[in-house]
Amino acid sequence: MGVWALLAGHPRLELSATASTVAGLLEQDAALDLVLLDLRLSDGSLPHANVAELQQAGLPVLVFTGAERSSLVRLAVKAGVLGVVRKTAPSAHVVAAILDAAEGRAVMTTEWAAAVDGDPDLPDAGLSERQLEVLALYASGEKAERVARLTGLSAHTVNDYLGRIRAKYASVGRSARTKTELYQRAVEDGLLPGPEHPGP
Template sequence: MSRGFRVGVVDDHPAIAAGVPVGLRDHLPLDGECPVASTVRGLLETAHELDVVLLDIRLQDRSAPADNVRRLVARGWPVLLFTQVRQPAVVAACLQAGAAGVVGKHEGWTTLAAAVRTVAGGEDHVNADWAAALRVLVEGRAPALAPREAQVVNLYSTGLPMKSVARRLGVGEETAKEYLARVKRKYLEAGRPVHTRSELYLRALEDGLLDPPGGV
């Protein structure tokens, strides 16, 4: 590539969003300023041609990570996940949606720059996180939950009584219980049985249905 790399950043942590372009510029030739946005919509509205988008998985607008990947890829921008999230099922969903790799925020600038080069060149950035996510895809360990089932998991696993869950969903308590029963059957079929509320909470964390404690 004769010109510099055109890199966009979607991250709602101000210090990280401001620091990434500066750090990258010391390890990678960049073409102009790096457009930075706190949401995917913001980047789509302000950026033009990009070689790579660095996308944080967890954004404060509560947008679905895989949907964010799809929107960026649909614009024709390769996506490199740049995140602290260590949830293989969430990363797997993003890879399935078209992301080309993942780099942890704990990794060094040299690693990030190399990953940008790789993805901008049309290849996947393969590392341990990528491999763990691929295993989830191959093994099919994350069951496909319907939207209502996912809502029940989100509400019930965090401690709400079933009556309150039903009220939040606008359905009867028996209907909410049936949603939960379906969820348990799907986890059983996936080889990850759920017997207690705490086990459901752990599964929800593993599969990205809940944000990790601390909002990572």
């Protein structure tokens, strides 16, 4: 069921704005109490970056998602969302979750628990937002020159970032010397989906 149909006629809920990207939503300057965030947006942005941008705007976030991989859910949970609710959940459950989140209460679901419990106990390399963006693109198979074009950075800067990323991982005992190892670190940290658990 779509969000419009779900909220239509509900006495305590109103859908004020919709957008395919976070930037598009914020440009509308709508009065919002809560953002229902899909993990896969049309611009290919990462969940933790979207959550951070919405929180900076003072907007709490509830993830409203389909059958995404656990790595994406884990990224959102790490970023501090109020909860995770499936689009396939019963309508009454979704409405209750929205009402709770709108009042600032955490929405504890099995998806939330699975994301937390499944988080590997690995030391944080402390990568910056920009470094995470470069790592996600490069580790997904892009060449440095292509990463530079996609991010608006110079190829020299991208290579400098990759060197810093490798050094940060090495400093916490997580080798990232090769592109394969960088891919493994990106999967471990939830930036990329792993190949061993194909989606439904």
